[in-house]
Structures are given as structure tokens and as C-alpha cells.
Amino acid sequence: MGGNIFGQIFRISTFGESHGPAIGVIIDGCPPGYSIDPDLIQKDLDRRRPGQSAIVTQRKEPDQVEILSGIFEGRTTGTPIAMVIHNADQKSKDYSHIKDQFRPSHADFTYQAKYGIRDYRGGGRSSARETAARVAAGAIAKQILARSGIETYAYTSQVGTVEIPPNTPIDRDVIERNPVRCADATTALAMESLIRDIRKQGDTIGGVVTGVILGCPAGLGEPVFDKLHADLGKAMLSINACKGFEYGSGFAGIALKGSEHNDLFEQLDGKVITTTNRSGGIQGGISNGMDIYFRCAFKPVATIMQDQASIDKSGQPVTVSGKGRHDPCVVPRAVPIVEAMAALVILDHLLRQQMIMATMG
Amino acid sequence: MGGNIFGQIFRISTFGESHGPAIGVIIDGCPPGYSIDPDLIQKDLDRRRPGQSAIVTQRKEPDQVEILSGIFEGRTTGTPIAMVIHNADQKSKDYSHIKDQFRPSHADFTYQAKYGIRDYRGGGRSSARETAARVAAGAIAKQILARSGIETYAYTSQVGTVEIPPNTPIDRDVIERNPVRCADATTALAMESLIRDIRKQGDTIGGVVTGVILGCPAGLGEPVFDKLHADLGKAMLSINACKGFEYGSGFAGIALKGSEHNDLFEQLDGKVITTTNRSGGIQGGISNGMDIYFRCAFKPVATIMQDQASIDKSGQPVTVSGKGRHDPCVVPRAVPIVEAMAALVILDHLLRQQMIMATMG
Amino acid sequence: MGGNIFGQIFRISTFGESHGPAIGVIIDGCPPGYSIDPDLIQKDLDRRRPGQSAIVTQRKEPDQVEILSGIFEGRTTGTPIAMVIHNADQKSKDYSHIKDQFRPSHADFTYQAKYGIRDYRGGGRSSARETAARVAAGAIAKQILARSGIETYAYTSQVGTVEIPPNTPIDRDVIERNPVRCADATTALAMESLIRDIRKQGDTIGGVVTGVILGCPAGLGEPVFDKLHADLGKAMLSINACKGFEYGSGFAGIALKGSEHNDLFEQLDGKVITTTNRSGGIQGGISNGMDIYFRCAFKPVATIMQDQASIDKSGQPVTVSGKGRHDPCVVPRAVPIVEAMAALVILDHLLRQQMIMATMG
Amino acid sequence: MGGNIFGQIFRISTFGESHGPAIGVIIDGCPPGYSIDPDLIQKDLDRRRPGQSAIVTQRKEPDQVEILSGIFEGRTTGTPIAMVIHNADQKSKDYSHIKDQFRPSHADFTYQAKYGIRDYRGGGRSSARETAARVAAGAIAKQILARSGIETYAYTSQVGTVEIPPNTPIDRDVIERNPVRCADATTALAMESLIRDIRKQGDTIGGVVTGVILGCPAGLGEPVFDKLHADLGKAMLSINACKGFEYGSGFAGIALKGSEHNDLFEQLDGKVITTTNRSGGIQGGISNGMDIYFRCAFKPVATIMQDQASIDKSGQPVTVSGKGRHDPCVVPRAVPIVEAMAALVILDHLLRQQMIMATMG
Secondary structure, eight states, X not given: OOSOEEOSSSXXXXXXXXXXXXXXXEEEOOOTTOBOOHHHHHHHHHHHSTTSSTTSOOOOOOOOEEEOSSEETTEEOSSOEEEEEEOSSTTSOOOGGGSSBOOTTSSHHHHHHHHSOOOOXXXXXXXXXXXXXXXXXXXXXXXXXXXTTXXXXXXXXXXXXXXXXXXXXXOHHHHTTSTXXXXXXXXXHHHHHHHHHHHXXXXXXXXXXXXXXXXXXXXXXXXXXXXXXXXXXXXXXXXXXXXXXXXXXXXXXXXXXXHHHOOOXXXXXXXXXXXXXXXTXXXXXXXXXXXXXXXXXXXXXSOXXXXXXXXXXXXXXXXXOOOSOOOSOSHHHHHHHHHHHHHHHHHHHHHHHXXXXXXXX | OOSOEEXXXXXXXXXXXXXXXXXXXXXXXXXXXXXXXXXXXXXXXXXXXTTSSTTSOOOOOOXXXXXXXXXXXXXXXXXXXXXXXXXXSTTSXXXXXXXXXXXXXXXXXXXXXXXXXXXXXGGGGGSGGGHXXXXXXXXXXXXXHHHTTOEEEEEEEEEXXXXXXXXXXXXXXXXXXXXXXXXXXXXXXXXXXXXXXXXXXXXXXXXXXXXXXXXXOTTOOBTTTBOHHHHHHHHHHTSTTEEEEEETTGGGGGGSBHHHHOOOEEEEXXXXXXXXXXXXXXXXXEEOSSOEEEEEEEOOXXXXXXXXXXXXXXXXXXXXXXXXXXXXXXXXXXXXXXHHHHHHHHHHHHHHHHHHHHHOO | XXXXXXXXXXXXXXXXXXXXXXXXXEEEOOOTTOBOOHHHHHHHHHHXXXXXXXXXXXXXXXXOEEEOSSEETTEEOSSOEEEEEEOSSTTSSOOGGGSSBOOTTSSHHHHHHHHSXXXXXXXXXXSGGGHHHHHHHHXXXXXXXXXTTOEEEEXXXXXXXXXXXXXXXXXXXXXXXXXXXXXXXXXXXXXXXXXXXXXXXTOOBOEEEEEEEESOOTTOOBTTTBOHHHHHHHHXXXXXXXXXXEETTGGGGGGSBHHHHOOOEEEETTEEEESSOTTTXXXXXXXXXXXXXXXXXXXXXXXXXXXXXXXXXXXXXXXXXXXXXXXXXXXXXXXXXXXXXXXXXXXXXXXXXXXXXXXXX | OOSOEEOSSSEEEEEEOTTSSEEEEEEESOOTTOBOOHHHHHHHHHHXXXXXXXXXXXXXXXXXXXXXXXXXXXXXXXXXXXXXXXXXXXXXXXXXXXXXXXXXXXXXXXXXXXXXXXXXXXXXXXXXXXXXXXXXXXXXXHHHHHHTTOEEEEEEEEETTEEOOTTOOOOHHHHTTSTTOBSSHHHHHHHHHHHHHHHHTTOOBOEEEEEEEESOOTTOOBTTTBOHHHHHHHHHHTSTTEEEEEETTGGGGGGSBHHHHOOOEEEETTEEEESSOTXXXXXXXXXXXXXXXXXXXXXXXXXXXXXXXEEBTTSOEEEEOOOSOOOSOSHHHHHHHHHHHHHHHHHHHHHHHHHHHHHOO
């Protein structure tokens, strides 16, 4: 009910404020017997953490994860897995200047309206710092999915108006070789250049992260409400700054006729496939065994290094001054978050479907 | 877990197949003491039902709702409200020709893959007929929301490439006066004409439904996972044929800079407002008191009146022949479904927030 | 949240008032592919229904079940199973005399205090009539459990102070051959005689139902909160008039020493067993493969055929007069309800555990 | 699904093994704005912790709680409250001798059967050490309940066959003045003496904890499944070693007639009361405003200081030798756990009911 729990079987509870002692997560419902490599968790956290490159915020946070339970002699035991990340940089800043201010397009006002109280330091719970806990949980989900041959990955496909040109072949190896996490090296340069320009202006810019799930078997997703793409959509929209979600043909599919849009079935080497994949790997809310792909729209970050007019708690006009560290574009750091959320959704639905398979009459 | 339950407090369970005896819904958690007008439930069902105009499927279904419990002497009692709609047209057709076929871009294959068995008559549970139960529940939610001054409405904003021109003033009165449910009379004519053409071709076309929520107080939505727009997104994406969701500036916001995108706060007549509303009424996942608006992309209906190549259960090539009744465009009938799902989400979150307000220290 | 939903995977939602049009249930999460015999559902309903013998209430209710969805060509499809039982006797009585009265030890006052409104006809939702929906759902659960070799049964072990003597061998065949559903023929006669005496006095009497689960594999139950016996306890305590629950040695185990109480493990024919079973088949909240047994205490029915002092809604003293039909002892009709609730809990946990077995690394 | 989450609104997730790095809890759904005194949390933990008196286990654990989130400037913020208790004594012991053994009436065998793997050190997750996390969460619930005038307390009412004589007045002040936590000073001495004797024998003994809730308003509890006493029952039965639960007249009520058992209503000073309270403050699953009381049966602790026959993982006979530290009777330390679980259930239902009150039409 409090909104900090996600998933039905592989269920995560996250906690923590941007400038409190720590953030973290409990996973309840992790299947037993899986070997977990803590380095892979740390690696994903490193992909999300601040200070990783010149085009992201320079907050100093090592984001070192500590596992407190649920893993014994290297393997999951079926009991809750708790992970904690202590906030290193929690006391470095004076937040009294924004204590009573409502920063434009931040959650200051809405948290105040909702709870009547808020931890104003760095956005408190509304900070994207919270997503580190998701990345840690997602890194465990990824390792379990890998055992079933399922992979999730994501990449930056658009920054501002700079996008990967249509029909460009996607090169997964390129993604981690550029700070934007674009899947095309040429576009990556243009994106990085744009972000640097935007930063110089003290401004920010939006972008798109494309997510892909490979190796997903047919049968995942529970009609009618927990359709696979509906749960993916909720997962992505729950990420800070995400404003839109589409899968398969998405919004572009609107203009097509049914005769153009339908994917035809074939049998290939004993496996049912479709000759096209406008369905994005999901039909009737259930995976059909083809690749799943989707796109997430991220708005420009609300924190800008410019003065903005606003009001304070008493309704009086104030000037909000941008200062300190910020992300000129959220998208490069959003990539591992999108992957993590996709992994959490897919694993949860895989477990749900494996139960159905195991128990059918 | 089965995926047929939606909502946390105002929780609905739906049931029923397209050609079984009945479909229906139980609402658990409806607050007590509300007068409910059954005619308003029927009115919304009539807006969704087949045969309502020349541009929708001509299946004969009166969709007459029967209330079995939870309302006593005209008022809700706090106990479960069960509603049933008997299928009138359930036996009129022979479905043996599609018994073993997988229709392109339908859920035949995925249901078979998931459950190993399926009710193939008219799509069974995967039929959009199921949404009638949502509309019935949503009609009760709307009546309760009205008591708090909250209204949800929706309209067709695009069919194929025909869309309401930018900056056209929205006239709510126009919506129910044209069979497309477009909010602009001139565009409505063009849309209707397009749908008639498409139908003549034995084809189908996609579209966009825009949803609006008026009068929503600040404070609704639960960070971090149950953000208001994340739950709206899941709700809309769970509607048959929905392929994308965006709110506020949505995908278009990507190209803006933060300085262009941020909404500035002002106090007006003692109420906090924003001078623009690119946030779509939601900031940090919580409503801010401004109008909430969002857009849902619907793909072209998969059932077309043309022959298509496919395979059957044994993997053999077959020709799927289109015949009988179908919707050339799902959007006109999707409008009341979008409204219903919006009402269900908003009421659920209103109850969640009213609890917080009632219990804060 | 509304409290009318039970179970995690095999999840039931019930609805209906004693004198409304109908009661019923939706099962969401029933595994697909199981043949279901509707006669077995009806048979269990007949064991619960009024008028079945001279020692139960004579209300006329055939309790005929109608299946509305989820079963196709005799087999479960994995989609929701809805069942409805129409109330035949709903209009036969004038309830205006109790409209504003609070009957002693009934739920009239508490429903009024909770909801501010109540359907006063025959107790409305608080009537034990609601349990028919549980029995119908439980009858499906039993059929699925039978496929895994698991059986639930129950019997009356005590009425007032008449109880089956210690160490009496339990004869399952005897249970349905006497109207009390006692597992010992001699004791059954004494119980029946007591109930007839009590009825002549216009009074009521309590009793104990013992429940047994045979064939349950080791591994069911989820620590730490959803321990198998904790969920069984909640299930039984949720039955009208149930005031206590104990399993294994129960309250009697208090007086034993650990050295007397511990069950020793042995291996027998390759299977781990315990030489005694004071644990009642459950250790650490998880089934150990031995028989599960438990006892449920039922208080005397609150409706008596005597005048009682009480108050009305305005706090004024009134005399509540007993009249009409009533059960002198709830226990005979509670037996199939206990079985049904046990089957629902065990099946739910079986599915949970089968998922773990199917997904472990 | 994993079973480590409890509650609907005030929802706790616990984690941790007996000999892992830490145990802890996240509370999601704590209402905002409450001042929380950390000393009161620690005080309850001190009442539960090992080593507190001569009649409990001498394991050295300070059980120092650390709050990681959700409380800002001393008040709850509505965001998740995480609390961690590091295990001080985690490495002090060699557990290799029980690595492959199944200790009688412990959860060693059932965890192995369920998960195929287990942390055997000190029982791992099955250790009652886990309940410290519940006590910490319960201590916060108690502080919030106090603001509504609701108090929960518990006491030892029976150890072995030594019980507080009937009609003995309960003196709450006595409870914390004796190591047994008995509410009667004379009986306390007899109980303590019995426990010392039992310990000398290297044996253990069971007991009863009585729980009481004062000041609970009418209206708490959600029919039909989430009846207040059903949720209390599940909560208590989920505590390690609890074998039975009864409320109000409980098992003793069986032998009464309805005319003897019914509680008559009266109005006193404008408040509805009952002249007797065999209902234990709950009617139809909903609180009626009278005191709530219940009794929990605890079996003798399974760990005894005697040799016992058992088997190991391969089914071979072994001798399990008792050594080290143990509780001769769990009841004194169970008292704060019963209180905590009662507070968690009552607060959860209070929030549920306050929502209904705040939203009724």
C-alpha cells in the first residue's frame, strides 16, 4: 500500500533517502539454490552511480553494496536477501536554502501535499538515488534469468532530437564503450556533444532508452490486468523522469492498417515464430517467444543551473537558484535502471509461468 | 497472481469468456454509504457495447447488467458488489474452423502456449468483451469520485493519421454526439469517413484515445513504484490493443530543455498552481492538483476481413479467413474503457491518500 | 483490503448477502487442464446446506451452483472460475422487527459501527450463508489436490461436553452416516441426543471440529509469517463462530517437557518420518510429510429461541425475541466448511511450493 | 509470496538469519508525522533479547537497533522505515556438527525439504532470533497506537501446569518485575522455580501467553476473511513454537449454551457496552469496543540438553547432542513478541478502518 514494494513472487521492498544513512532493498521470494556473484551486482551499480563519467553528476558515492542475508556459501537459500548501500556523501551539503522552497517540476510540493512533512535534503525519498536499490535487486534477477537463457539489455536511442537513424544495426558491444550508452558509435558522439553543450548552458535535455529482452519463452504474462507489457510499462514509468512507454510498434503503429500490422505465424525448426515483430514479442499480454522491445521517454532533468521563479511553503514568491552537482541528461544512467526493472518484471513473470507449467493438470 | 484482480483498496476481480454464459466483476473494498444509480452503470455499458453505431461490430449484445450484492436500499454497504452481464449472443456461431488455428496477432497462440488449453470461441478470455466488466466497475467508481468533485473523461484524438489539429479547443459536449467519440466535430467527420473506407477494404486502423482527469486533489500516488502515472499506465496498457502510454509532455518532452519543460509554481487564490502543465498534473509520481492528461495508442484490430497465412496447432500452414462481425477501429468503443480504468485508478489512489490524511500524526 | 479475498495463488473472492439475489465466488489462479466434476461441488454444498437433517436449520435453500466461466469442455482453462448460487428463500421473511435492533453476540452492532449501514435481513453479509461460496471453491481445490494424492477431511469431535473418548479409532466411513458428522458412531448418538435436547430448550451449544490432511508432502508453508499452520489457523478462525484453533499437541502440549514432546526422526522405506506426531505434521511452519491435524472450537450459535434484553440503534432497551429457523449447533454443518478452508490453504501452499521446486537453481 | 511480508497497510518485510551479518525490517506504509522515540524501540528489544535474566538463553546479543530511513528530525515521513540489528555473536560457534543433522522438532528437515539448501548455523532463518525484527516494528506500531489511546500488553499466564488461578486480579505493574513476566507475583515465583528445575534437568517446558488490547474502538476487522481475530490468530501462530490460539471464551466456550454465552448489550454513558465479554471484544470478526483478550499456547522449546536419536541428511541414524545455550522456556521472551504482533495487527486494522471512516458516503 505504501508503494515501495514491487513484484508478486520475486518481490522487492526498497527503502532510503538521498541523504539519510543508507538505501537498500529486501528481496522476498528469490528461488533457492542459485549461485550469486556479488561482483556482478557491484558492476551494475557502478554503471548507475554518480561520477562515472564527465557527463553525469559528480556527487561522490561509491555505492558499495553489502549483502546482509539470504545468501549462504554463495548461493541463495530461498529466504529474504537484504542489501544495503550506505550513503557516503550524506552530510556534505547544506540544504537549508531549499528547506521551504518548492523547486519547479520536482516532487517538493507534491511530497509536502501528500505527507505534510518531507526530508528536503537532496529530494529525500524522491531522489533518483533510490533506484540504486532497484539496480542491486535487478542484478540478482539478471543472474537467475541468465540460467534460463534470458537476457535484458538497454541502450540510449535518443537524446534531445539526436536519435539513432532508422535501420541502423544495433551493436551491443558499443553500448558500454561510450558514456552515453548509445548502441551506435557515430550517434553516441553526437549525443555526447549535445549533452556537453546543454551542460554548459546550465540546462538539461531529455532522451529515450530502448529496452530489449532476448530469449524470453512464450507464455509469460497474466491476462487480463497483469499483461506482460502492462507490468513492463508500470515498471518503466515508475523510474524517475519517465514520461512515456511504448512496446512493439507503439505509437507509430496507430497509422498502420491491420493488414500491414499483423505478424504472420510460421513454424521454423519446430519453433513457432512470426515473420515480422510489430507485436514486440507480446500478444494478448503474453510473450510469444520473439524478442521483446520497448521504448521509454525521459523528460529533461528538473534541476537546472539557472534561476527560476517559484514559491515557498507559505505561498510566497521565491527564486530557486541552481547550484551544485546535477545530471545534464538522465538517460546514460537510466540504462542500467531500465535493464534492472525489465529483469525484475521478466523474472517475476517467469516464476509465475513456471508455476503454471509445473502445476497444470 | 492469476492477473484478474486490479486495485489495492477498491479492488476488482473480473471473470468471463466471450462466449461463455456470462462475464462479470466483484468489487471488494467499495466504501459504504454511497448512493449508486444503476442507470449510470448501464449508460456506460451502452457506450461500450457492440452494435451501438454503424462503425462498430454488429454483434448483438444488450450488455444488461445485474447487481447481485453489496448495494442495499440503493446504497453501498461496504461489502462486495457483484455484477453480472449474461452473454446473449453466445451460441450464435460455429467456431470449429478456428479451433486449431492461430489467428495472426491474436492471443490464440500465446494462450495455448501459456495454459495448454483455451476456449477458442470468439477469443475466450482474450476477447475485449472482458472490458465490459471493467466499465461496470468503473461506472461505480465514477459515481463515488463525483462526490469528491473528480471527473474522468476521454475522447478519440487520432484515427490513423487523422488527428485533432494542435491547439484545437476541446469541446466535451461534442464527444458523445459523433460515433467516433472525437472531441472536435470537424475532425470527427474525417475520422468517421476514414473508418468507413477502412471497413470497406475489410481492413482495420489504429488510433489514440486521450484521457483527462479533472478536479483531482494534490497528493494522489504512492512513490516509489505505485506512482500515479505508473498505475495509470499499467491500467491503460492492460486494455486490449493498447501499445503505448504517455502523460503530460510524454514522448514530445524528450526534445525540450529543462528550462523549457519545467512548470513554474504560483499561488492563485490560495491554491498552488503551475503556470504551464507539461507535468500532466503529476510530479514525482504524485498529483499536484492540476489537470491530469494522458494519451493511449491503440493498434489496428487484428481481425480483418481478408485471407491471411498462418499455422495451426500442429505447425501446419493454414489460411485464416476473415468473416463475420468485427470492429474496423477499436478506438470509439475504447473511450469508455479508458475512462473506466482511469476512474478505477484515481479512486483507488484517492482512498489510499484519504487514509493517509485521516491517519497522519 | 476489503477482506473478501483469500489465498495468494489460488485466490478466491466471495460475495453475497444472506437475503440478496445471490452469493458466489470467483477463483483467480486455478491451474489449467484439470477435469472438474460439478457433481462433487454440489455434493459438498449439499453437506453444508440448510434443511439437510432434523438437527439443522430448516431454511429452504437448494444451494444449486451455476458455473459461469473458467471451465471449458469440462476442464479448467487457467482463467477465472466464477460460481453463483441464487438465494431461493430470500423474500420469505419480514425482517423489519430486527431492522434497528442489535441481537446479542451477533454482528449487527459491529457492522453498524464499522460501515454506518447494514443489510439487516438475516444478518446480511455476516450470515454463515456466505460460507457456501467457500465450500464451492473448496470443492474445486479438493479435486485438484486429489490429483496429487492429498485429501482433507473433518469430523465433529465434541458437542458441548460430549466428546469422542481418547484413543477411539477414527472411522472416516462413519462421518457421513450420522447427522452430527461424528467419526465415532456411539458418540454420534449421544451428540445427536444432546443437540435435540438443546433445541427443545430453544437454546444452542458449541462444539469442536477436527480437521485432517492426508498425503501432504514435506515442504509446504512459507516462513516466517505464512507458516502453514498460521494460514490454516487464519482460515479456520475466519469461519463464523470459530473461537479457537490448535494443531498437533496444541494447548495440551504446554504441560509437556521438551524431552516428552519432541518427535524423533526415522527413515522408513526411504521416506523420512517421525515416530510420534505431536508436531501435527508441521515443523517450523513447514509440512514434514506426516499427517496434519488440527482442532477448531465453535461457540454456541448466537440465535436462540428465547427472549433476550438488548438495545436498538438509538441505545434504547429492547427485547430481542427468538423466532423462526435456527441451528441448535453449528458443528455438523461446519464440517464441510472446515474441509473446504483446509483444501484452499493446502492447495495454495502446494502451488507455492511447486513453484519453488520448479524454479530452484 | 515468500512469506516474509506481513500486514496490508502498515506492512513489514523482515530479513536475516541467526548467524548472518544482521537481521532487520522495512516498514512500508507507516503514516507520516508521528514522533518516534528510539529508546522505546530499544526497550522492547531489551525485553526480548537473550541474556536478560538467569532463566533465558545466555547468548550475548546487545540487539542494538539502527534506523536507516523513514524518520526525519524525529518524525515519520510516510516513506519506508528500515531498521537493522547487527548480529554480534555470529561467529562464536562451530556449527559443523549439526550441518547435516536433523534436530528433533526443529525446522532443519523441513527447510531442507522445502529449499534444498539451508543455513544451518543456529537454525538460520528458522531461529526465533528473527522475531527481534518484529519487536522493533511493533514498537513503532505501539507508539502510533498510543496516540489513539490503544494499548497492547501481554503476560505469562501459564508455565507447564502452573497457571494463574482463576479470578486472580491482573496487575500489569507486576509483569516486568519478575523474570517470567507473569501478571501475578505469587504465581511468578512458582513459575520461576519450575523453569529453574526444568533447566537443571537439561529440559524445557511450554506455557501460555495471554494478550490484551485496551482502548480499541468498535469497527476494526474486515469480514469475511480478514476478521480481526483471524488476523490476530495468524499473527500469533506465526511466532516460533506457538501451537494454539483462542480468544474470548475460546475452547472453554464450547461447553456453554447460547443463553449462557451471549453477551448482552447496554448503553452506558452514551457508549454501547456488553455486560459480559465472552466475545473477547470481537463480534462477527469486528471489534465491538470492549477489551480484546486472547491466549497463545507455546510448546516446550525443541533444543534440550540431552542426547536424542535422529537421522542425518542421508537418512543415517545419528545422536543429536544438546550443548550450549538455550531457553528452558520460551514464554518469558515471547511476551514482547506477542505484544508486538498484536500491535502490528491492530494498527493495520485501525488504518484500514480509519480509511473507511474517512471515505464513507
